[in-house]
Amino acid sequence: MLKIKNINAYYGKVHALKNVSLHLKAGEIVTLIGANGAGKTTLLNTLSGIIPTASGEILLEGRDIVGQAADRVVSLGLSQVPEGRQVFNPLTVEENLELGAYLRYRSGGQRSEIGADLERMFQMFPRLKERRRQAAGTLSGGEQQMLAIGRALMARPKLLLLDEPSMGLAPLVVQDIFKVIERLRGEEGTTILLVEQNARAALKVADRGYVLETGKVILEGKASELLENKDVQRAYLGRDKKEIWER
Numbered sequence: 001m002l003k004i005k006n007i008n009a010y011y012g013k014v015h016a017l018k019n020v021s022l023h024l025k026a027g028e029i030v031t032l033i034g035a036n037g038a039g040k041t042t043l044l045n046t047l048s049g050i051i052p053t054a055s056g057e058i059l060l061e062g063r064d065i066v067g068q069a070a071d072r073v074v075s076l077g078l079s080q081v082p083e084g085r086q087v088f089n090p091l092t093v094e095e096n097l098e099l100g101a102y103l104r105y106r107s108g109g110q111r112s113e114i115g116a117d118l119e120r121m122f123q124m125f126p127r128l129k130e131r132r133r134q135a136a137g138t139l140s141g142g143e144q145q146m147l148a149i150g151r152a153l154m155a156r157p158k159l160l161l162l163d164e165p166s167m168g169l170a171p172l173v174v175q176d177i178f179k180v181i182e183r184l185r186g187e188e189g190t191t192i193l194l195v196e197q198n199a200r201a202a203l204k205v206a207d208r209g210y211v212l213e214t215g216k217v218i219l220e221g222k223a224s225e226l227l228e229n230k231d232v233q234r235a236y237l238g239r240d241k242k243e244i245w246e247r
Helices: 040-047 072-076 093-100 103-106 111-124 126-130 141-153 173-184 199-203 223-228 228-236 238-246
Strands: 001-011 012-024 029-033 053-060 078-081 160-162 191-195 208-213 218-223
Touching: 012 040, 012 103, 012 218, 029 040, 029 173, 029 199, 040 078, 040 191, 053 072, 053 223, 072 078, 072 093, 072 103, 078 141, 078 228, 093 103, 093 111, 093 141, 103 111, 111 141, 141 160, 173 191, 173 199, 191 218, 199 238, 208 223, 218 223, 218 228, 223 228
Parallel strands: 029 191, 029 208, 078 160, 160 191
Antiparallel strands: 001 012, 001 053, 208 218
């Protein structure tokens, strides 16, 4: 589904990604873990065409997408749920979801199919259906996260990028979000690249994982192996962190 080879990218003057290589197979959940400033969000934004690639290859189903505009990347099957949700606050829940299908509308997509996908989002997220006429800015943090995921899914992506979906959410809401992530892979067959500070929860739902440190991949492997790795445990899965995440 995705193959990244020796990607270099800059965030301003900072060399944020340094020869990063990784891959995702169709139907996998792969997680990126690392400390703040490791380059995780920069990598997602580079894949989405938001940050330019200085060098390297990004192949989406074999097609090189380096240099493609962000809307073109979406049309090729890659959607991102950004850090902090970034919903359109004055617009209603339904309008936010419809914006996720903007490129489908623009390319002459069948309104009946888009309408069916809208109803599918309401089935997946019943709370959004209850609030479909409500301004997105009035939703709770968890509801906004559901809306951001639903908006990305309205583009019918083959590959979904999730950036810190649990950030700032109550533990019970985090559980709901991770259930949705598992459902997307299990029932929808969506390939997912997950960036998540809650490394323990991310590795429990993922097939494989990569550890980023100062813009470099320093470790990779099966999620189960990373959970048992002493270095990963010490850096990202310590008891103090577990207590914080489970509060």
